[in-house]
Amino acid sequence: MFDLDLRSRDPIYQQLVDKFKTLIINNVLETDEKLPSVRTLAQQLTINPNTIQKAYRELEAQGYIYSVKGKGSFVAPIVDVEKKVSLKEIESDLKKILQEAMFLGLTKQEILAMIDEIEQQLGRGNDS
């Protein structure tokens, strides 16, 4: 389900952050939906609870989730993310990788296909 790569260059908690971001962005996890508890997920993935918490904390800092003591962690509404994250930084990263991908032969068509696919996934946001 989460297919973590323990040998990867980027830390486990970062991989978790990315996974959850994707799930939230693609509306697999909906606003106010509960995330697995720190301990539960730690057991499932057989990694240390502290590592999970670090991931959750980072997600909270970026506005993707909110955590309430004694209750759990939950998906935050999109506006919270928009408040916390700067689109400019992301644009800059995007440009860099786009440049490299196109240099290595990725065509405009392929990118457009990718964009359309993403647009569809985002568009079906049920109620928003």
Next chain:
Amino acid sequence: MFDLDLRSRDPIYQQLVDKFKTLIINNVLETDEKLPSVRTLAQQLTINPNTIQKAYRELEAQGYIYSVKGKGSFVAPIVDVEKKVSLKEIESDLKKILQEAMFLGLTKQEILAMIDEIEQQLGRGNDS
């Protein structure tokens, strides 16, 4: 020339790698052109030679440059890069960041503008 950001989160050697990639991609550095020697560059930028070396090692691993013992490092032909770097990984990274950017409101038009700009830079060879 290299305008390194010593405050940046990503390590200096990584910034060097990115800079050189950009220069090579935009054909500012041409195939078989010689890169500055480790020592020279270290002096110019007043940073540790080990750091330069690490950057060169990384560039070589990705196929962007090749080193000749006793002579120096040189820009490799594109085909070498294509052999080493898996486009799939980059595509995956691209998709991830594209998702996040669009989730946060970046429009298709803005992305297209970005693509066209890059296409021009790549297409026209060297002129700077």
Next chain:
Amino acid sequence: MFDLDLRSRDPIYQQLVDKFKTLIINNVLETDEKLPSVRTLAQQLTINPNTIQKAYRELEAQGYIYSVKGKGSFVAPIVDVEKKVSLKEIESDLKKILQEAMFLGLTKQEILAMIDEIEQQLGRGNDS
């Protein structure tokens, strides 16, 4: 009426404490007025009675209310609060946050406006 924010970072009992303080400070609840019973309020807000009780305990510790066994909880006279709460601590907190706000650009004028507004609310007793 109480518009609790279940998503908020600070615990529910703390939000309750703050709400009651505001009501008492602005004289919406008058001295010796009876507060809703723990059970009643718990039902109304559909939250755990323990949470309400914790809030009442905290309010009592700070001198804002007093409890009479078998009868309920009541708003205490101001002097009781002044006895319990050390103004020095609050001054210290105030200074800290004032520093940060002004550091980030909040102007003296804006603060003065805030003060005047509060002064009016405090001065006019009850009217709501």
Next chain:
Amino acid sequence: MFDLDLRSRDPIYQQLVDKFKTLIINNVLETDEKLPSVRTLAQQLTINPNTIQKAYRELEAQGYIYSVKGKGSFVAPIVDVEKKVSLKEIESDLKKILQEAMFLGLTKQEILAMIDEIEQQLGRGNDS
């Protein structure tokens, strides 16, 4: 120097964050000045290095400092803070505490004195 209260309700790392914020705001620590290393400070205060790091990480998230692997942690320029922190949230907190302080007898004069004092400390920012 740091007079931590290990018994306090708010966690050690939070107290550290507050202390450093104050030092930075009052320009005791200047832009690009180096903070004590995680290990050094941990030894001095006889607390766990992880706790220090948590504090530094939080300060970095709020834009007050930046950390570079292998080099250390440094005070960031003010603009970085302004980018990360929302003044609105702080204003809301300020209003709440201001209300309580004035209810408990803090006079407008006393607050004005406080403001002037802070203004002076901020004003002497050497070069900015």
Next chain:
DNA sequence: GTGGTCTAGACCACG
């Protein structure tokens, strides 16, 4: 049972 804090101690990445 839930998130949050803290410690002790190990190991990695960077310069």
Next chain:
DNA sequence: GTGGTCTAGACCACA
């Protein structure tokens, strides 16, 4: 030597 990650295991605050 510097920051960063991770583990194991303890204890606290909240609902």
